[in-house]
Amino acid sequence: MKAQTSLYDSLIMELTRTGELFRLSATEARLLAVLYVENHSQTLDQMANIIGKSKTAVNIAIRNLSHLGLVDRVWVKGERKDFYTSVNSVYSKLMTLQVKQWHTQTTRQVEAMEQFKQAVPKDDPQWQQMQEKLTSSLQFHEQAAGILKKVTAIS
């Protein structure tokens, strides 16, 4: 018997897939999807209930998402519980974060290549090859930088 899949479920699933593409864990991604679709902020208990996980699991996932700046805690008058909501255009932000990491990492990569190249004697046949790879890496770095600029220009 095939499980009935509502449009709501499909939507959540797609959003979850998107989140996972950006290296979020399954529950982080799902949680973010729920917060994105739901229109009012949610408590830990509500979220635990919705995604069918323990409050502890939700707590940790929310902490991570919050640490990434993808989720905000909102204050609700007269309520003791914490309420959480996703930030504006989360998915764009997620993409931006990822690209930033690329940029940082490619910088490190280029530096490592340069250092390594300098240790290779210039008359070594390896030197020329390292030189080419360095050029290639630099190009890679430029590429990441270009994308970063494009991405941050929007948000």
Place this chain on the structure above:
Amino acid sequence: MKAQTSLYDSLIMELTRTGELFRLSATEARLLAVLYVENHSQTLDQMANIIGKSKTAVNIAIRNLSHLGLVDRVWVKGERKDFYTSVNSVYSKLMTLQVKQWHTQTTRQVEAMEQFKQAVPKDDPQWQQMQEKLTSSLQFHEQAAGILKKVTAIS
């Protein structure tokens, strides 16, 4: 006692980090790094030896990398073993692959949102909110498309 770290090791490590950023597993990333730095193609045994893993593990990793089009099998005259090498500008290609996935996924996401929106009655207050989110998602999609165009223009 602190482990001695050579420039070579640092380079491999950085390249590995880069690979991991693109959702490669640790060994896939390391393997790719080695193939990238080494100037001649390597056999399974050689690679297993270099990264200190079993031949089986290397075999699977190579299969995945090959499936992603990041690694090529090269024919060497008079040799029975298979030789592998990384394709040109692997890391750019890796980035391109990733962005392509974004593009595909955002398409799916937008479709799911449109379907969901249509099921919500227009006089429902939710409708307006869904409309806004759809707009936001479309923007996200455009963003991915833009990056994709930029990336593929290079390679």
Place this chain on the structure above:
DNA sequence: TAGTACGTACAGAATATACCGTACGCACTA
């Protein structure tokens, strides 16, 4: 002050992932 409601730290269980050694199948060789 005692009681209640919340968030979170922690330890162990469950699950998923990665890995290894063995063994098999195939192709080439003598």
Place this chain on the structure above:
DNA sequence: TAGTGCGTACGGTATATTCTGTACGTACTA
């Protein structure tokens, strides 16, 4: 045909990740 060398499928195991229930600390309340 027997033998050798290679890639790879497979089953069991280690390791890492994720999840749960319990328990604790704090803040508010009566």
